[in-house]
Amino acid sequence: MSTNTKKISHKTLHLTKRDSIATWKAWVIRLIAVLLALIICAFVIVGITGENPLNVYSGIIDGAVGSKRRIWVTVRETVVLLLIGVGLMPAFKMRFWNLGAEGQILMGGAAAAALMIYAGNLPPVLLIILILIASACAGIIWGFLPAFFKAHFNTNESLFTLMLNYVAMQIITFLIVFWENPSGSNSVGIINSANKGGWFPKIFGSDYTLNIIIVVVVTVVMTVYMKYTKHGYEIAVVGESHNTANYAGINVKKVVVRTMLISAGICGIAGAVIVSGASHTISTSTAGGRGFTAIIVAWMANLNPLGMLLVSAFLVFMQQGAIQIASQYGLNENASDIITGIIIFFLIGCEFFIKYKVRVKKSEEDAA
């Protein structure tokens, strides 16, 4: 080594996987991510509208919870998103990428709409029970195809379920031709607006009580199913490794198909909740991207139902708020996609800092 060696210091990023992280720390990181996202959004908003961002944010709050009606809409949208997220939970736990919630919702919604149109005069309780069963079955049919081919031919399920979404959309446009009302409008209109056949009834003075009851029941049942039953355990093992599952004597094909049917069935029910419990009509935008948003919800909450509730509430809050500021400042409603998009990117990115510890390491090296 020569005598006049120079020392060069390098700064390198050093990553280590955390074994565990205190829950409060994880939430602080998420909170920082949300704040950063809101700051970026503020810049975007100012750049576009030239308004004071604080006014805009108070507009968001006003839009989401500013009146009794708005609060109910926010709640209604939140529980639907949660329901779809809960539906995706078992499939994702199994590492089965069900990207087809959108299509399963549409099929469930179509079944609900069909019953409302053709059997609107049945006794209300019977009709609603029928609607829930039929929509679950419709979702199940839509989930069976990719599950069967995944189990037997190992067909890529994310691409398969994705394609089925668009087949479902075409089926809806096909059905609209027959159901359109008034004819020539190319839309179904409000179904049974006179006798409210198949509409979820008002309970305790709210239109959306039954929506909430259904979502709570499904969520609790699924949480118990995943945590405390043999099926739930099998799903977790299959998700970890197909080989391990085989070795442990689990019939992987059976578990894959069964779990996907449950997942798709819940998404189908979500379709009924949207059609019978909220919009009372059906169109290609009935699912409205919720099937995709729910994927983000389920993933960011680590498939934890309580976390999913929080994430969906937050996303819906921002969306409803953004719709309000869009009309307030004369922007178009897609402004909400941009704002929620930015927030989602930050939330996705921050998970990295929850899983890994990043340190800047100084190392000194001899230069030649």
Added chain:
Amino acid sequence: MTLLLTFLVAAIGQAVPLLFGATGEILTEKSGNLNLGIPGIMYMGGISGLMGAFLYENNVQDPSTFVGVMIALVASLLASCLGGLLYSFLTVTLRSNQNVVGLALTTFGVGFGNFFGGSLSKLAGGVGQISVAHTAEGFGAFLPSFLRNIPVIGKVLFSYGFLTYLSIVIAVIITWFLTKTRKGLNLIAVGEDPAVADAAGIDVVKNKYYSTLVGAMIAGLGGLYFVMEYLHGTWSNNGFGDRGWLAIALVILALWNPTNAIWGSLVFGALYVLYIYIPGLTRASSELVKMLPYVVTIVVLVLTSKRNKPENQPPSALGRAYFREER
């Protein structure tokens, strides 16, 4: 005969954005990145090109076609490159889930396109319908008229703008790159088994970044084609529709080979407009015909997975993130 000709020309018009999208997605997927953000990136590429050209034409006294085309191209490539960068940064560097990031990017990109497309004229001071006539002219037919005037083949082969021909050239180049060059083979190795590629001294991260960025830029050109050549420099909200997802479907139909995507895009393009040309189709049955591209894709997906020929399969590490320390 003339009907067949118009049908063919219409099918090619539908095929081009699909081909751009599929070529870009194939290049991306070969690195193991399943970029489901491609539909959003195509929106971003389209609207950014249009915005660039619009701002240029609105602020210059006598806009030149050539400069307008250049600005549109650069703006489009830049925006789609940023989309790809966002995806790569989140999935490769920050190790997030690919499906989640991709879907979020698509939601964002479609919103981005519709927002700026819808408010562009308003922001520019209420000039009504956006139109960039000068620039769009540069994206239109450019071959000398004696070629275009040849009966039959003149219309079918020579009546398009340069992006149409570029889409085929790029598809061929990418196929050559993937099968005939060392860099391409390295990229395929990364998509098949990143751990082995890493051990062989291939920079996995760099390969994933480059292929995703270039792939996104190619796909963005599909969006640009749509607004400039197909819509002649205008915008309609959600006008691009589900073409981005069709492009991802086309990747499967093409068995991850861009040259296959050339004829595949023609098949999809033909299926996309077929309902207009079948006589005696009711409104209902035309909706069913529109379903065909997706059904065909599903059938191909199932058949290829059943036959299990390795060269026709998705890259085996597709959709899975690679962390060296978790080998």
